Amino acid sequence: MKIEIWSDVMCPFCYIGKKHFESALEQIDFGDEIEVEWKSFQLDPTLPMDGETTTTRDYLLQKKGMPAQQVDGMMMQLKQSGAQAGIDFQMDRAIPVNTFRAHRFIHYAQNEGKGNEAEEALFKAHFTDGKNVGDINVLADLAAEIGLNKDEAKAFLETDDLSMEVKADIHEAQRLGISGVPFFVVDRKYGVSGAQPVQVFVETLKQAYQEAQPKFKMKGDEEAGACGPEGCEI
16 A cells, blocks of 8 residues: 655644654554655745745744734644654744755655655754755755765755656646645545544555455355365355
């Protein structure tokens, strides 16, 4: 079973959603049969790659035009929700940044079997450590943290490789009608939008898994002879 997750590194609810999804995987007995593919989505592609000089709070106030009371309330709620999910949100340190290069890094890591690790490292770097996840050196350091070759990762980041893959993800999201993240597509049958509670993920995964199992329509006489582990019946 395949789960595709559209996400952006700069989205706090994507981080919470990731944690809830992972908790759901721990509560099912077929988690090792699930393939996860991370897909790119950009909340604000107009941001500079070097990052804004303002704080996330000022960015929301000035560029997004959100009222101060709404921003402060949202940040307080995020702090509490994050703590419950095991996340240490430090929103006053988070640097608003163009995440395109970070998405290229995710594709690179995913090709090396390190997609989940890359997502976690990027979220933590952005939301907890206050690092610029658009900076090549920062991303190269994160590559080393998750077990990839730092020099090779840096050499990749200095090119435009995998840019088309990032753009393809973004265009696919538009085609599927995905306008916000996180968005989880389960086996191309179900869509789960937002950082839903753990139980929602558990129930959705179980339903999709059951529907994916082969089913047979029985034909013939049910009383016909057959054998099983306990013996034969006539």
